[in-house]
Amino acid sequence: MTLTASSTYKALTEQQAIQLAHELGVFAPEAALQSEEIGDGNLNYVFRISDSANGQGLIIKQALPYAKVVGESWPLTLHRATIEANALKLHGKLAKGRVPKVYATDAALAVTVMEDLSHLTILRNGLIDGKHYPKLAEHIGGYLAHTLFHTSDFGLHPFEKKRLAAEFSNPELCKITEDLIFTDPFFDHETNDFEEPLREEVQAIWNNEPLKFEVAKLKRSFLTEAEALLHGDLHTGSIFVDEQQTKVIDPEFAFYGPIGFDIGLFLANLIVQAITRSGEERELIVQDITQTWQVFEEQFSSLWESDGIETYKTTAGYREYAIEKIFHDAIGFAGCELIRRTIGLAHVRDLDDIADESTRIDRKRQTLKAGEALIETRRSYHSIAELEAAMKELSK
């Protein structure tokens, strides 16, 4: 359904969001609706509209014409709302049950109306509270396998794949990633944000030419390798969970890029958790890292057999080669994400909210060390078991 009420952009007030919800006809006309702005991301407004009589709700997400985290001095395309809505619709077909339902969109207003998931918890918040989600690795591993396989040349006709790559051209959002993940943290750039006790480690990164050479290669892969339709920003703030359910939200950074990118971002955010936890809690997170990869590998391989259309799919060694390339890319991208979440513009609460300064700095030193190690040694890992052993060492 496309909303027709408006053809020009205006930032919605809570009252206007309520009116829009009424116009959708989802609620009874006499329903007393209330609105709450619940967005805690860096870019958009998110209104939860609910009927106070029965709590029934929906989400109205609106992109702002600038990045909320910085302000109006950082203009940003409204087209990202259309990219996000279309990615949610496609991912909803490819990975059933893993994304919120989209009820309506309005490109001019940059609005997406979608399923209310407020009965679930944002994964990052749950993890910071020490929770563990038993279905998470299985669900995200499956989501990654299905969305990435079925939008790649391994599973999709090249005409349709190139049509999708054009539809999901997303240069402004990609530029944010190119700068904030692959460039700025590795140079003395004004967007960086780190605590003074980390300066020595940060300067060592800026001076580490072999590391920067590897990051340059990973950046080039991100810039040039249109392998599959990515979520593009799959961190733990982009996932809603409870014990049984997992829903991936916010694919406004979606574009055609290297398959390992989504996997690497997700794993990096779990690695941060492994570093901030101890004992059995850390073990559980390390197991989640391992299981996510295993589920991805198993399901991607199975789709290769059942749905693969590539003529070379039965050529000896080709599947193993393709999967190992994804594995090495994912490890390298995870390393970049670890470094940028520690010293770049957009931090994570997992680290910044550690109240004790010496513990916080110590954990940040570990995420930097782990990030560097993963980038530099990514090609030396030949199995998830080897990576798991390294994770245990790096997170001690």
Ligand code: SR1
């Ligand atoms: C200006 S946007 C900063 C970060 O927030 C988004 O969620 C992406 O991770 C981006 O890098």
Ligand code: MG
């Ligand atoms: Mg987001």
